[in-house]
Amino acid sequence: MPGPLTLGQIVARLGGRVSGDAATVVEQVASLDGAASRQISFFTGSRYRAKLAATQASAVIVGPESEGETTLPRIVADNPYAYFARVSQLFNPVVAQPPGVHPSAVIARTAKLGERVSIGPGCVVGENVAIGDDTCLYPRVVVYPNCRVGNRVILHSGVVVGADGFGIAEDGGRWVKIPQIGGVRIGDDVEVGANTTIDRGAIDDTVLEEGVKLDNQIQVGHNVRIGAHTAIAGCAGIAGSADIGRHCTIGGAAVILGHLRIVDHVNISAGTLISRSILKPGTYTGVYPFSEHAAWARGAAELRRKGKNK
């Protein structure tokens, strides 16, 4: 990590332009209301105008339309939030674990590890697994055999890659297990949150394309495909063989049923259950509106009546 930087040095690296004193020195990022001297924050809309006025930050990042909102030294950038992310990366490590394989990790002899991997304590990497360069497994990640993890991937603690998909066939009241002989392929620049699970394919592979971002506690069923640069928030569940496009966003606790298709550039609201394919980009929602319990109970009773009366 570099030490302190002037605004001029930052724009030399990341683009944008300085308005005010380019020699202003900053050494860390902060929120508007938490900032202290030598820290840089960002401003993204009029909702935060009072906080901007009161901030103790030495500098802020603003969009061109907001350049006049403050007299503080500022960096003007088209996308202040993404610019802020890049500035934060200058001051802070993206991966907070040193490279190397911790001696308590259990790595199968046939596993192939890339350059500069970081594998934390208690991780287990199975037979014939391939892990790319600069990839980080935080403590207690398990990768089952025959899975492939790309470059610059981050797997947080408790992630399980490649456990058996839920493949069972009913036979006379009993369940017969279907061996899950596919694997998992995780592309480059994917990040997977804590305790998320990604099942191996039944026959073919489960696939996460490059740039996919998964939050914590997500379940990805067997033979799912998640298209490049799609982001999924915590507690979502993706059932088997769902085919999700690129550049989608899926809100927290949303559920995508199996064997359906979602095209590129679809946004699913938090808590929504998707029961049919979505073939048109857009935003889709299906959440029961909450209210005080008594009001809800009246509405729910009527809804239930309607189903019965016909």
Added chain:
Amino acid sequence: MPGPLTLGQIVARLGGRVSGDAATVVEQVASLDGAASRQISFFTGSRYRAKLAATQASAVIVGPESEGETTLPRIVADNPYAYFARVSQLFNPVVAQPPGVHPSAVIARTAKLGERVSIGPGCVVGENVAIGDDTCLYPRVVVYPNCRVGNRVILHSGVVVGADGFGIAEDGGRWVKIPQIGGVRIGDDVEVGANTTIDRGAIDDTVLEEGVKLDNQIQVGHNVRIGAHTAIAGCAGIAGSADIGRHCTIGGAAVILGHLRIVDHVNISAGTLISRSILKPGTYTGVYPFSEHAAWARGAAELRRKGKNK
């Protein structure tokens, strides 16, 4: 695992009959569209007729009603999907971890392990735990003290059996913890998916009867009973003391509230919250239908209005 088998050899082991050349050799299973030579696939309905026509498989498994749909060598079986599962078991191990206890596993001295158990790296098995024959714990499973796991059970990575149930009593604005002194009993032939949690009972045991199949990331509360041969999909939550019958299916992310009863042969749809006992077999659903966001917002506003107007 056996090597290649002829269709004749397969029906000699598994039943059914061959239509076409019984000397056809296969050595692996495949999907219709992914199959190559020397692979066997299955056909279960007219929806897949085009794939059947185009398949490169050497043989297929079909039901009696579909025997005439193809001229490929085929095995005719009453339940082609279950038959396929059994054929796959001939060619592939059901458990992909060798028997034995990995040296990094921590097994309490008072724990009793059955014959041919397989306990992966990083597992922790507590005091007075009993684990049956041919049972497999994949890496990083935890079994708390005083729990019993049957024969031929599979616990996937990250499973936690026997953590304390959520037993707290309110007392003057504080929560008093109720010690959880029951255990967990898991019957034979149960499979539990990655990162699923099964809490120990408050006083009596939490019970999973034989043949229960749980997918990933399911939460089973204290003193739940899940009847034999019930299957539950990922992310479902079963609250404390729920009593679920045999031969039920519960869809992904469904929620069963506590202290209620569900009889045998009930199917709960994905995403449904069950708030009352179900005393009649059948299929039950309660999901807000999703739509484009603007359409949803209109419907939701009306629903909310109705609750308020009365």
Added chain:
Amino acid sequence: MPGPLTLGQIVARLGGRVSGDAATVVEQVASLDGAASRQISFFTGSRYRAKLAATQASAVIVGPESEGETTLPRIVADNPYAYFARVSQLFNPVVAQPPGVHPSAVIARTAKLGERVSIGPGCVVGENVAIGDDTCLYPRVVVYPNCRVGNRVILHSGVVVGADGFGIAEDGGRWVKIPQIGGVRIGDDVEVGANTTIDRGAIDDTVLEEGVKLDNQIQVGHNVRIGAHTAIAGCAGIAGSADIGRHCTIGGAAVILGHLRIVDHVNISAGTLISRSILKPGTYTGVYPFSEHAAWARGAAELRRKGKNK
């Protein structure tokens, strides 16, 4: 743990009063219908009157209004359920793991451990973590660097404290990671259930105040604050920067969206998604009522129609 106690000895420690023979000896707690001799149970309402009549318990705990419901030796207490919890604590350990650090745990040299901590096998405690006195980490807990855990805290197996929050900024169709440089602060007397995840803050800390109780498989996003003595049931999801008051209860699988505020003394029903701030104490619900599938389908179709027709 003490051995057997008389009712008289119990009230001397815990308050309340004895009705009937104060020399009655008990040595364990039980449910009314599971109780045997020398066990003590509790009675909280007329719903359980038949069980009270049939119980084999040697004694029961009852409220003042129920003193006449039984002739068994009994302890009369204002809050029988909380009293039962305290009696159970007399006979059973609240933490079922001995103090000390298991040799297979990986503790960073800069971590500070309090007195009498219990850290189970496979735990990982990162740099600059502080863990308070009498705190228990069951097997396979991970605490990322720079997090603080209070006194008398219980973290169950699979808990992950301090993984990165889901901070990403969109930039030309790609996601830029925002380093998560805040930590997590967990107050005294907090309990966290198995496989629950609590993310570190983006810039400032994520905070669980004293006495918070979290069940299993809960996701707590970055910069959430959960007020003191709030209890949250399993599978709930709390999105980033949600600010939840004190003395709230949140039902299982409920979802709280990000950047909103819930005041003290709010109860959220299981399965409810909270999409706006709640500024008034009370109980709030939003769940689609379940019914037999065909009835549900009719009601849902009408709901969908309404959204479209306007």
